[in-house]
Amino acid sequence: MKTRMIAAPFAAALLVLAGAQVSSADTVDPAAEQAKEQADRAGTKKSRDVFATYKGKKINLTKNGWGTAKNCAEYPDLTVKCFDTEAEEEAATRSYKKAKKGTKYAIAEAPAGRSALATKKGEPNKAGSAALLVDGDGSGYTPFGATRLWAHTWYTGRQLTFYSDGSKNLGDYTFRDQASSACNNDEIGGMSLYDWRTGMPDPSIIVGLAGCLGNLHSYAYPAVGQNWGDKADEVTM
Numbered sequence: 001m002k003t004r005m006i007a008a009p010f011a012a013a014l015l016v017l018a019g020a021q022v023s024s025a026d027t028v029d030p031a032a033e034q035a036k037e038q039a040d041r042a043g044t045k046k047s048r049d050v051f052a053t054y055k056g057k058k059i060n061l062t063k064n065g066w067g068t069a070k071n072c073a074e075y076p077d078l079t080v081k082c083f084d085t086e087a088e089e090e091a092a093t094r095s096y097k098k099a100k101k102g103t104k105y106a107i108a109e110a111p112a113g114r115s116a117l118a119t120k121k122g123e124p125n126k127a128g129s130a131a132l133l134v135d136g137d138g139s140g141y142t143p144f145g146a147t148r149l150w151a152h153t154w155y156t157g158r159q160l161t162f163y164s165d166g167s168k169n170l171g172d173y174t175f176r177d178q179a180s181s182a183c184n185n186d187e188i189g190g191m192s193l194y195d196w197r198t199g200m201p202d203p204s205i206i207v208g209l210a211g212c213l214g215n216l217h218s219y220a221y222p223a224v225g226q227n228w229g230d231k232a233d234e235v236t237m
Helices: 001-025 032-040 085-102
Strands: 051-054 059-062 071-074 080-083 146-152 155-164 167-169 180-186 191-194 205-206 211-213 234-236
Touching: 071 085, 085 205, 180 191, 180 205, 205 211
Parallel strands: 051 080, 071 155
Antiparallel strands: 051 059, 071 080, 146 155, 146 180, 167 234, 180 211, 191 205, 191 234
16 A cells, blocks of 8 residues: 555656656757757857958858859968859969968968879769769869869869868858768868758768769768768868
């Protein structure tokens, strides 16, 4: 009898606790959970406004997007510049290298045996994919010291280049869930793309040093029937 008197309140307490947990789960705000997950993944590099120079004017990539720009690049001093063509970007990068040479913000020169990546038609790159396009906007060309993302497969579409290492919240650059091809020609180390997920581990895919993934849609994602195309929320170099 005494045992039943103790057990009954205990069982009731368990039911109340279970009910509270169900009620709490029902009221979770998915947007708030996603925001927390993003902050956790990005560490100290939480969401921020990224400003870039484009055609002599300052634009807010985060709030207003790229406008008509095709290429944007972030340099080691964290300045961002956007361009209409890759040729314009190359000219600006040459000027940057000359101005910053010998400073802590310099872009490193390629050592012996390393140079710009230039994937050729039909030739497997070091990451195991074969490029189908090489000319114009379909080139996987990536200068030494840089990592690159493209909005479309086989190195086409908007092109985002990082000469600066670290963890980048792609949403800050209006490039979240948009990367479909990537190249890593950094000085050392791999380039990792992360997909932020709420309440689950964040999967990642690595782009090996001096290699490219020309079609992220062809790489399996850890969910049935899905792939890595348009999945990246963060890039780390």
